[in-house]
Amino acid sequence: MKIEIIAIGDELTSGRIINTTSSFAARRLFEAGFDIYAIHTIGDTPRLIGEAVRRALTHVDAVIVTGGLGATDDDLTTEAISNALGRPTAVNEEMLAAIRHHLRERSEQGAAGLPIRQTGADHLEKLARLPRGAEALNPWGKMSGYRLVHNGKPIYFLPGIPSQMRRLLIDYVLPGLATWSDGQTSMIRQRLFRIFGLPEIEVNRRIAALALPKTARLGYYPVFPDVHLNLVVRSMDGVEGLPATKQAGDAAFTGAVAMIEETLGEAIYGHNQETLSAVVGRRLLGKKLTLATAESCTGGMIGEWLTSTPGSSAWYLGGVISYANQVKEGALAVSKEMLASHGAVSAEVAEAMAAGVRRLCRADLAISVTGIAGPDGGSDEKPVGTVYIGLADEQGTHAERFLFDGGRRQIREISAQTALNIVRKRLAAP
Amino acid sequence: MKIEIIAIGDELTSGRIINTTSSFAARRLFEAGFDIYAIHTIGDTPRLIGEAVRRALTHVDAVIVTGGLGATDDDLTTEAISNALGRPTAVNEEMLAAIRHHLRERSEQGAAGLPIRQTGADHLEKLARLPRGAEALNPWGKMSGYRLVHNGKPIYFLPGIPSQMRRLLIDYVLPGLATWSDGQTSMIRQRLFRIFGLPEIEVNRRIAALALPKTARLGYYPVFPDVHLNLVVRSMDGVEGLPATKQAGDAAFTGAVAMIEETLGEAIYGHNQETLSAVVGRRLLGKKLTLATAESCTGGMIGEWLTSTPGSSAWYLGGVISYANQVKEGALAVSKEMLASHGAVSAEVAEAMAAGVRRLCRADLAISVTGIAGPDGGSDEKPVGTVYIGLADEQGTHAERFLFDGGRRQIREISAQTALNIVRKRLAAP
Numbered sequence: 107m108k109i110e111i112i113a114i115g116d117e118l119t120s121g122r123i124i125n126t127t128s129s130f131a132a133r134r135l136f137e138a139g140f141d142i143y144a145i146h147t148i149g150d151t152p153r154l155i156g157e158a159v160r161r162a163l164t165h166v167d168a169v170i171v172t173g174g175l176g177a178t179d180d181d182l183t184t185e186a187i188s189n190a191l192g193r194p195t196a197v198n199e200e201m202l203a204a205i206r207h208h209l210r211e212r213s214e215q216g217a218a219g220l221p222i223r224q225t226g227a228d229h230l231e232k233l234a235r236l237p238r239g240a241e242a243l244n245p246w247g248k249m250s251g252y253r254l255v256h257n258g259k260p261i262y263f264l265p266g267i268p269s270q271m272r273r274l275l276i277d278y279v280l281p282g283l284a285t286w287s288d289g290q291t292s293m294i295r296q297r298l299f300r301i302f303g304l305p306e307i308e309v310n311r312r313i314a315a316l317a318l319p320k321t322a323r324l325g326y327y328p329v330f331p332d333v334h335l336n337l338v339v340r341s342m343d344g345v346e347g348l349p350a351t352k353q354a355g356d357a358a359f360t361g362a363v364a365m366i367e368e369t370l371g372e373a374i375y376g377h378n379q380e381t382l383s384a385v386v387g388r389r390l391l392g393k394k395l396t397l398a399t400a401e402s403c404t405g406g407m408i409g410e411w412l413t414s415t416p417g418s419s420a421w422y423l424g425g426v427i428s429y430a431n432q433v434k435e436g437a438l439a440v441s442k443e444m445l446a447s448h449g450a451v452s453a454e455v456a457e458a459m460a461a462g463v464r465r466l467c468r469a470d471l472a473i474s475v476t477g478i479a480g481p482d483g484g485s486d487e488k489p490v491g492t493v494y495i496g497l498a499d500e501q502g503t504h505a506e507r508f509l510f511d512g513g514r515r516q517i518r519e520i521s522a523q524t525a526l527n528i529v530r531k532r533l534a535a536p
Numbered sequence: 537m538k539i540e541i542i543a544i545g546d547e548l549t550s551g552r553i554i555n556t557t558s559s560f561a562a563r564r565l566f567e568a569g570f571d572i573y574a575i576h577t578i579g580d581t582p583r584l585i586g587e588a589v590r591r592a593l594t595h596v597d598a599v600i601v602t603g604g605l606g607a608t609d610d611d612l613t614t615e616a617i618s619n620a621l622g623r624p625t626a627v628n629e630e631m632l633a634a635i636r637h638h639l640r641e642r643s644e645q646g647a648a649g650l651p652i653r654q655t656g657a658d659h660l661e662k663l664a665r666l667p668r669g670a671e672a673l674n675p676w677g678k679m680s681g682y683r684l685v686h687n688g689k690p691i692y693f694l695p696g697i698p699s700q701m702r703r704l705l706i707d708y709v710l711p712g713l714a715t716w717s718d719g720q721t722s723m724i725r726q727r728l729f730r731i732f733g734l735p736e737i738e739v740n741r742r743i744a745a746l747a748l749p750k751t752a753r754l755g756y757y758p759v760f761p762d763v764h765l766n767l768v769v770r771s772m773d774g775v776e777g778l779p780a781t782k783q784a785g786d787a788a789f790t791g792a793v794a795m796i797e798e799t800l801g802e803a804i805y806g807h808n809q810e811t812l813s814a815v816v817g818r819r820l821l822g823k824k825l826t827l828a829t830a831e832s833c834t835g836g837m838i839g840e841w842l843t844s845t846p847g848s849s850a851w852y853l854g855g856v857i858s859y860a861n862q863v864k865e866g867a868l869a870v871s872k873e874m875l876a877s878h879g880a881v882s883a884e885v886a887e888a889m890a891a892g893v894r895r896l897c898r899a900d901l902a903i904s905v906t907g908i909a910g911p912d913g914g915s916d917e918k919p920v921g922t923v924y925i926g927l928a929d930e931q932g933t934h935a936e937r938f939l940f941d942g943g944r945r946q947i948r949e950i951s952a953q954t955a956l957n958i959v960r961k962r963l964a965a966p
Contacts, residue, residue, distance in 0.1 A: 117755055120572060120766075123757055124559040129554040132551030134551070136551060144576060145549060177740070179740070310609070396860075404843075405852075405854075406835075409831075413833075418835075422859055423859060423863055424835075426855070429854035430852075433854040436897065436898065437856065437897070482846070518844075
């Protein structure tokens with residue numbers, strides 16, 4: 107079953123907003139076994155919206171349209187579709203009642219401390235107007251979205267606001283399409299290998315040397331600072347070049363996974379959506395150890411990554427952002443003499459920071475980062491990109507020097523990822 | 537001049553990678569006065585690539601194709617274009633020599649500490665093969681990209697790797713298209729208003745009540761946790777509904793900006809690409825004050841945001857990520873009794889955290905955040921989303937309670953943004 111995603115919004119075609127909602131929809135649909143024919147992004151221009159939906163209906167089996175369903179004046183999707191498909195709009199009374207109810211409720215609660223005022227009746231009605239034949243996905247919910255079947259093909263209209271689109275996609279679109287497709291989808295097996303510390307071309311060289319099953323499809327993606335390798339094996343009866351049975355597809359997939367794991371080894375830190383922070387957290391939890399961080403040039407990035415994982419309080423204690431030297435001295439007990447003689451960016455200071463934060467937080471393990479992220483602050487001896495990473499545990503402390511390429515953001519991100527990878531490797535040791 | 541952007545890659549249509557490069561290209565092109573007709577995203581399938589480029593040539597004046605130019609086996613753009621446009625490929629000897637040179641150089645330096653090995657000659661040649669008639673954008677550079685003029689229209693082919701695409705777009709595509717268009721582009725004036733603390737519908741209500749010039753085009757964008765309002769005024773001689781002269785366009789734009797600033801007031805924290813962190817930094821620098829942070833549920837996010845601004849060391853000292861209570865006690869001198877009687881998520885602890893980190897870092901101002909980001913840890917009295925934000929300065933300390941909506945990520949982000957906004961407002965006071 108082929109699907110086209112049409113994303114609508116001047117904010118997208120003018121590049122002010124990055125189109126994350128289409129990526130989310132594509133990923134979920136792909137994982138559910140659908141083919142994404144295209145993601146087509148256009149502005150809030152009624153003629154283009156109408157043309158895009160009509161054209162998509164000629165070459166795909168289902169269409170998902172996101173954006174332009176809101177109450178503000180620049181939301182034009184419903185009107186455009188009504189004209190393009192010759193379906194006049196009418197107010198859905200159930201939706202209108204629900205919108206009135208939710209607005210009343212919200213203004214009483216004052217959600218998130220932000221005052222919500224009643225708005226004009228025209229705005230409310232606009233949210234509840236649907237093209238003829240459309241069914242509201244969730245008329246009593248707080249999000250508007252609807253499905254229209256045109257020329258026998260389903261078209262889903264979803265809001266462009268990411269959280270609302272995600273919820274409706276998962277709750278209504280995926281189950282709806284699964285029933286619609288009636289068992290016609292192919293069987294897809296997919297695994298993403300997350301790799302750190304090997305360049306893309308080296309990953310490619312090693313993988314190309316393997317005798318992988320011919321039906322394995324591979325993609326290489328440099329996702330700074332990682333490289334991601336994606337493996338897909340489909341099976342479908344009656345399609346040339348694909349295994350016909352579930353068993354043959356499973357065998358091809360399992361074989362390919364084993365060969366990839368073997369050749370890339372420890373450079374693979376995780377799979378699919380697994381972040382390096384989550385892997386580190388799992389290993390800490392398994393060994394009942396706690397971690398603390400002392401960050402200079404990364405400014406809190408490692409802490410933020412670690413605490414984005416729910417449940418991280420079981421293994422991450424916190425730490426110090428010792429951006430200024432007076433904080434390295436006052437909070438981490440790095441001596442003024444050491445800072446003067448070796449400089450804040452040095453192996454000695456990295457070690458002292460790690461030892462200091464380990465003591466301060468009473469942690470089992472501590473990691474520290476101090477470096478020059480640029481654009482200023484570099485010298486001949488210590489150019490921009492020079493970073494020291496320190497590790498302290500019950501056996502002592504040590505630090506490593508790195509020289510990273512890139513701009514300020516890249517240097518900070520690869521520093522944070524390298525620090526976490528050092529912790530990961532330390533926790534792999536017996 | 538109408539432009540279509542075609543982004544190629546299975547990683548995009550399957551949603552594994554978010555298409556940031558197209559957004560970047562669209563923004564730069566839009567700001568330079570071009571119309572973005574569509575952003576079309578398709579997989580690494582030669583037939584779709586060929587069709588997309590041929591179709592784009594029928595309705596736009598220039599095409600930008602990104603992705604699929606790399607050396608790995610899944611990069612198929614050049615081959616697809618060669619077939620679709622009937623232009624056989626040939627090796628560009630200058631590019632081949634350059635690629636060999638850079639690889640040799642890189643393997644000697646061992647960039648970023650990652651070992652780069654020589655790869656097969658076929659990989660090298662693939663990077664240097666171009667369709668007939670193509671001109672390499674930068675044959676001696678480290679990035680491959682080329683331009684092809686077909687049926688009198690320019691098509692630019694750029695790598696999908698964001699940093700490379702950005703560089704080539706700025707250095708070659710924008711200047712090339714500016715010359716090509718020969719003064720046909722309209723004049724665009726654009727301003728983005730960044731708003732925090734007012735819901736989108738309230739922003740819309742206030743703006744709709746203004747008598748803005750008819751040629752002002754407005755867009756409302758909820759970019760969590762902000763609302764962005766975009767104003768565009770174009771002028772172009774001979775186009776109905778647009779001011780004909782530069783002067784008339786400028787006057788309409790200036791008038792609209794003044795009315796928007798007036799009605800939204802302090803809720804506008806910045807313009808265009810300006811982040812709240814950068815605004816806070818500028819105000820601190822202007823008043824020669826320093827800031828420190830104590831973060832619990834945000835886990836370092838505020839520090840990371842502040843230090844993402846180059847030069848932040850002039851006004852941000854650092855702080856403590858006091859995720860565990862033992863760190864609140866050990867590093868910030870929050871008393872065990874206070875934690876036991878009021879709980880870690882309380883006004884008392886928020887105040888003690890702010891005062892503690894201000895003292896520890898010897899800062900002029902300190903901000904603290906302690907809350908329940910979820911999904912676990914909520915209670916009837918303090919549900920998930922309960923957050924206390926403390927502020928300490930030479931006049932004393934105080935804390936505010938908030939109840940935020942959303943999931944863990946949303947609660948953390950709105951907490952961090954609210955904390956920075958409190959600092960911004962404090963710095964606006966005389």
